[in-house]
Amino acid sequence: MDDQKKMIALLERRGVRVEQIADIVFRLQYPYHPQLTLQDCVESVKAVLTKRDVQYAIYTGVALDELAEQKLLPEPLQSIMEKDESLYGVDEVMALGITHAYGMIGLTSFGYLDKKKIGIIRSLNDETARIHVFLDDLVAGVAAAASARIAHRQQG
Amino acid sequence: MDDQKKMIALLERRGVRVEQIADIVFRLQYPYHPQLTLQDCVESVKAVLTKRDVQYAIYTGVALDELAEQKLLPEPLQSIMEKDESLYGVDEVMALGITHAYGMIGLTSFGYLDKKKIGIIRSLNDETARIHVFLDDLVAGVAAAASARIAHRQQG
Amino acid sequence: MDDQKKMIALLERRGVRVEQIADIVFRLQYPYHPQLTLQDCVESVKAVLTKRDVQYAIYTGVALDELAEQKLLPEPLQSIMEKDESLYGVDEVMALGITHAYGMIGLTSFGYLDKKKIGIIRSLNDETARIHVFLDDLVAGVAAAASARIAHRQQG
Amino acid sequence: MDDQKKMIALLERRGVRVEQIADIVFRLQYPYHPQLTLQDCVESVKAVLTKRDVQYAIYTGVALDELAEQKLLPEPLQSIMEKDESLYGVDEVMALGITHAYGMIGLTSFGYLDKKKIGIIRSLNDETARIHVFLDDLVAGVAAAASARIAHRQQG
Ligand SMILES: [Ca+2]
Ligand SMILES: [Ca+2]
Ligand SMILES: [Ca+2]
Ligand SMILES: [Ca+2]
Numbered sequence: 365m366d367d368q369k370k371m372i373a374l375l376e377r378r379g380v381r382v383e384q385i386a387d388i389v390f391r392l393q394y395p396y397h398p399q400l401t402l403q404d405c406v407e408s409v410k411a412v413l414t415k416r417d418v419q420y421a422i423y424t425g426v427a428l429d430e431l432a433e434q435k436l437l438p439e440p441l442q443s444i445m446e447k448d449e450s451l452y453g454v455d456e457v458m459a460l461g462i463t464h465a466y467g468m469i470g471l472t473s474f475g476y477l478d479k480k481k482i483g484i485i486r487s488l489n490d491e492t493a494r495i496h497v498f499l500d501d502l503v504a505g506v507a508a509a510a511s512a513r514i515a516h517r518q519q520g
Numbered sequence: 521m522d523d524q525k526k527m528i529a530l531l532e533r534r535g536v537r538v539e540q541i542a543d544i545v546f547r548l549q550y551p552y553h554p555q556l557t558l559q560d561c562v563e564s565v566k567a568v569l570t571k572r573d574v575q576y577a578i579y580t581g582v583a584l585d586e587l588a589e590q591k592l593l594p595e596p597l598q599s600i601m602e603k604d605e606s607l608y609g610v611d612e613v614m615a616l617g618i619t620h621a622y623g624m625i626g627l628t629s630f631g632y633l634d635k636k637k638i639g640i641i642r643s644l645n646d647e648t649a650r651i652h653v654f655l656d657d658l659v660a661g662v663a664a665a666a667s668a669r670i671a672h673r674q675q676g
Numbered sequence: 677m678d679d680q681k682k683m684i685a686l687l688e689r690r691g692v693r694v695e696q697i698a699d700i701v702f703r704l705q706y707p708y709h710p711q712l713t714l715q716d717c718v719e720s721v722k723a724v725l726t727k728r729d730v731q732y733a734i735y736t737g738v739a740l741d742e743l744a745e746q747k748l749l750p751e752p753l754q755s756i757m758e759k760d761e762s763l764y765g766v767d768e769v770m771a772l773g774i775t776h777a778y779g780m781i782g783l784t785s786f787g788y789l790d791k792k793k794i795g796i797i798r799s800l801n802d803e804t805a806r807i808h809v810f811l812d813d814l815v816a817g818v819a820a821a822a823s824a825r826i827a828h829r830q831q832g
Numbered sequence: 833m834d835d836q837k838k839m840i841a842l843l844e845r846r847g848v849r850v851e852q853i854a855d856i857v858f859r860l861q862y863p864y865h866p867q868l869t870l871q872d873c874v875e876s877v878k879a880v881l882t883k884r885d886v887q888y889a890i891y892t893g894v895a896l897d898e899l900a901e902q903k904l905l906p907e908p909l910q911s912i913m914e915k916d917e918s919l920y921g922v923d924e925v926m927a928l929g930i931t932h933a934y935g936m937i938g939l940t941s942f943g944y945l946d947k948k949k950i951g952i953i954r955s956l957n958d959e960t961a962r963i964h965v966f967l968d969d970l971v972a973g974v975a976a977a978a979s980a981r982i983a984h985r986q987q988g
Contacts, residue, residue, distance in 0.1 A: 594898065
């Protein structure tokens, strides 16, 4: 199984399908590119998931989420993760690492998604049975990156 | 006239009042802090305007806007500024310099404002008689910073 | 024990004393401020360690280092951490989160320390008995922040 | 004349040759890649100069340097630029915009160059007859980006 497939499998294990990320990308970019299809967005998300920086961020963030679910983190980190403490910003810092490579458009899209919590980001944020402190931001980071990728391609 | 007053005068010359920036801050923060008053937001904007980094960014961005209005910039920069070329991102990079000091909350609020263009940011963006390539982003940067400042204070 | 003392104890458990971080700060800032004492640098490091963002980053990074030592991380993250894989950049992204609040000076000092690996940063990087994938960058981040803090104070 | 050639001509007008930037890249990357040639570095610098974000940053920064030489900037910006005021950080913020697209390696190399001022960066910084407030940082940004580009290619 190649790295991209491993990523997709990992995200599915955590309850996120590529199409759900693509759906966010579509909602961000459709107003600017009326010919855009959902399939274009799926491809852009998959392209982002081939990047090593993105894979490393997802491996690390998901590991922290899963270790918190298994109550394996040292205190006070375990409690911070269980409460999804609003001042904890390591999740956002890590996710922003994903969008950096896509310039300012990626950065501002991430900021927008972080606030609006569209689609699967909202679902992850609201789910209480599992811990998704990092995953919601990582998904926003991937969506912002895939969205910036489309913006750059269409314009250039 | 002290530096903060000079800033306020400069912004007014370009068509932006402190209250209009404070209004954006209020709309960003009111949902989280129901006791917040517009006066609190005015004070937070004024505090941000005392920061040297913020002043330097505003002096530089407004100078570029005004030099473009006077057609004093070398080509191709003059044409880029007149068209408010959408791929030109120096304005956003410069404005983000303002919010960096206020952590991730500042960064994500800037991204949100950059997309939603609330209040005076929208007016600056739509005005055609003058050139505001930098000013709309600088105002978003100041509003995001003032908003993050309130978020940090209320929580800490 | 207050938060700052907990931080100092945590760093000591991982082999880093505040004075060793202060020593890096001194070497960065002494050329510009001949009156600077090592005690000034100790105080600046301690002030940085009171910041919540800094504490959260250190808790998270040290937890990952310790979980890797205990072989509790999922693959491929466990192997990446054991090899201190040079393309893994999550440690640097997380550490940069610390210096953001101290403006551009913090950012460029971090870049310098990341390359030169002065003092305790070098020792952490070279130690093979324990895993310090995150800690070397976190120490660089704290030193860069404490250094920027001195630069801003002396000038303003 | 295409955009890349225009960039090269613009830099030469300001006293910077591509080979001088490539020389910095070589000194940064040679320790890690002994097969690296100066010609590889020239090509990497040229590739960076084809990026629109990079071109926009250079057009803007050089315009500000030249307008300052012509004493066309409004006060207090004119005086700040003439003194190369050390707290003015807009030049570094703008230059960092160049390296963002090349990930953390670009960012930390920029920090290193900003501090060490190798080769032509030092010459620009020391020249007193002309104003290079922005150009020294832009050159550091391009060198850091070209350096990160080589690091990514060699490793991946
Ligand atoms: Ca989160
Ligand atoms: Ca703008
Ligand atoms: Ca490391
Ligand atoms: Ca400079």
